[in-house]
Amino acid sequence: MNDTNEPEGNDTHQNDATQPMRRSSRDKRVGAGAAIFNAAWARLSKVLRRTVSEIRRALAWASPFVRRALAWFVHVALPSCWRTVRQFTQGILGNSWFQSGVRISLAALVLMALGVGGLWAFSHRVPAGSIGVRQANWGGSGVTEADLVQGIRFSMPLRDQWYHLDAGTHTAVFAWESEGGNEPMLQVATRDGEAVDVAVTVPYRIRGGEAHQLVANGLHSDYPMRAHAILRRVLQEELSQLSAQDFADPDRRVEAANTAHERLGAELGEVHLEPLAVLISTVLFTGAYEKKMLEKQLASQTLRTNASVHERSLQEDALTDVTTSLKAAEDVRRTEWETTIDTARLAGEAAAREVQESAKRFALETEIDAKNQFERAKADSALALQRVEDLREKLTHEALESAGGRVHLAREAAANLKISKVTLNSNDPSVPTVLDLDALVEMLLGAESESDR
Numbered sequence: 001m002n003d004t005n006e007p008e009g010n011d012t013h014q015n016d017a018t019q020p021m022r023r024s025s026r027d028k029r030v031g032a033g034a035a036i037f038n039a040a041w042a043r044l045s046k047v048l049r050r051t052v053s054e055i056r057r058a059l060a061w062a063s064p065f066v067r068r069a070l071a072w073f074v075h076v077a078l079p080s081c082w083r084t085v086r087q088f089t090q091g092i093l094g095n096s097w098f099q100s101g102v103r104i105s106l107a108a109l110v111l112m113a114l115g116v117g118g119l120w121a122f123s124h125r126v127p128a129g130s131i132g133v134r135q136a137n138w139g140g141s142g143v144t145e146a147d148l149v150q151g152i153r154f155s156m157p158l159r160d161q162w163y164h165l166d167a168g169t170h171t172a173v174f175a176w177e178s179e180g181g182n183e184p185m186l187q188v189a190t191r192d193g194e195a196v197d198v199a200v201t202v203p204y205r206i207r208g209g210e211a212h213q214l215v216a217n218g219l220h221s222d223y224p225m226r227a228h229a230i231l232r233r234v235l236q237e238e239l240s241q242l243s244a245q246d247f248a249d250p251d252r253r254v255e256a257a258n259t260a261h262e263r264l265g266a267e268l269g270e271v272h273l274e275p276l277a278v279l280i281s282t283v284l285f286t287g288a289y290e291k292k293m294l295e296k297q298l299a300s301q302t303l304r305t306n307a308s309v310h311e312r313s314l315q316e317d318a319l320t321d322v323t324t325s326l327k328a329a330e331d332v333r334r335t336e337w338e339t340t341i342d343t344a345r346l347a348g349e350a351a352a353r354e355v356q357e358s359a360k361r362f363a364l365e366t367e368i369d370a371k372n373q374f375e376r377a378k379a380d381s382a383l384a385l386q387r388v389e390d391l392r393e394k395l396t397h398e399a400l401e402s403a404g405g406r407v408h409l410a411r412e413a414a415a416n417l418k419i420s421k422v423t424l425n426s427n428d429p430s431v432p433t434v435l436d437l438d439a440l441v442e443m444l445l446g447a448e449s450e451s452d453r
Contacts, residue, residue: 048078124162126150131211133163133220147211163220165211169276170224172231175199179282183228188236194244194289199282202231202264202275210272219271230267235260235278247283248293256280 126132132148137159149167175181179199186198204227206214214220238260246252257278264275285293399405 124153126153126162127164129167130164131167131206133165133212133215135161135163135215137161143212143216145212147209163215165206165214165220167206169203169205170227172202172204172228173199174232174235175201175282183232185282186232186235186239188239190247191241191243195286196244196247197282197284198235198239198247198280200235201279201281202235203277204231204264204268204273204275207269207272207274214272217272223271223273226271227268227273230271231264231275234264234267238263244285244289244293247285253280253283 124132124134126148128150130150132150132153134144134146134148134153135142136144172183173179173181174183174186176185176199181199186200188196188198190196206223214223219226238256242252242256246256257280261275261278264278268275400409
């Protein structure tokens with residue numbers, strides 16, 4: 001039994017022996033974390049104390065309540081929070097999972113730094129607006145036959161050397177500094193021996209695809225100086241072919257500029273450059289020549305003015321002649337039209353008088369005829385009326401003389417009969433009496449004639 005129990009006793013003894021070792025290693029880790037934390041806290045405490053002192057100094061004017069609240073926060077609340085944070089941090093620092101995560105994070109950061117550093121070491125950035133040219137100092141063919149534009153390019157450290165050339169337009173301005181010149185003004189002797197100062201502007205640039213040749217020929221640093229020397233020489237040679245009178249002619253200046261541009265294209269091409277244009281902006285002669293030119297221009301202008309005045313006088317004379325002829329023609333036509341108008345007016349007046357007289361005669365004849373017809377109609381109507389009146393009286397007499405007529409007259413007599421006073425005489429039988437109706441009716445009707453009976 002002792003044999004069988006020995007292994008168990010040995011395992012227990014080994015476990016008891018390893019536990020203090022684990023505790024000691026954990027305590028060491030915790031102690032190391034606490035030391036780091038204490039150092040950080042000491043620095044933080046120093047900063048906080050300085051900050052609190054600054055705040056106290058700034059709040060010296062504050063009320064006692066504010067100062068007491070600030071003192072409570074510094075001496076009571078802040079230490080309490082610190083103890084809580086310290087205990088929590090010590091617990092985290094003693095955790096094996098946390099320590100493993102920290103080691104993994106540090107390893108990832110180191111690998112990331114190595115990767116970024118490797119990419120940075122084996123790459124080269126060509127900036128915008130530049131042409132990149134790569135040259136291998138060893139183990140290669142020298143300058144790479146390619147113009148590299150902006151971007152990230154592969155580069156071998158300590159072997160590749162890079163050159164950046166300006167891809168934009170350069171400008172050579174042969175003029176005064178006050179006018180923006182970067183080269184002295186060109187002094188040219190004309191074909192007829194006059195001295196003249198000329199301001200010329202020439203924009204140029206590196207030819208496309210030839211920047212690496214510029215570097216291979218060793219011109220990458222001094223090609224602007226070479227270009228300006230070529231420009232000055234060619235421009236002076238071409239402009240010296242002009243006379244003073246040619247400089248005063250804009251067309252001749254443009255022609256000379258075009259000729260110089262063609263020649264510059266060939267000569268600058270030898271140094272891998274190309275001109276874009278040749279612009280002549282200013283031409284200055286000496287004072288004596290300027291005076292002579294002004295006198296010549298004044299004389300020429302005077303001749304032109306005199307010629308213009310003479311031509312104007314001729315034109316005025318011609319205009320006067322034309323005006324006179326036009327006026328004469330106008331007078332003739334006016335006379336003809338006035339004669340025609342007077343003739344037409346007189347004819348119209350005569351026709352109008354004839355029409356008026358004819359109208360008067362027609363009106364008079366019409367009026368006389370109308371009066372005659374009126375009188376005849378008036379006489380005829382009067383005769384007809386008289387005949388009608390006679391006929392009416394005749395018929396009336398005939399009607400009244402009839403029995404009916406007498407009755408009608410008796411009726412009117414009876415209607416108009418008014419007896420205001422009656423005198424009765426019974427002794428006179430010839431006097432009618434109102435009481436004798438037969439006699440009264442006979443009196444009103446009248447006695448019948450023998451023919452009526």
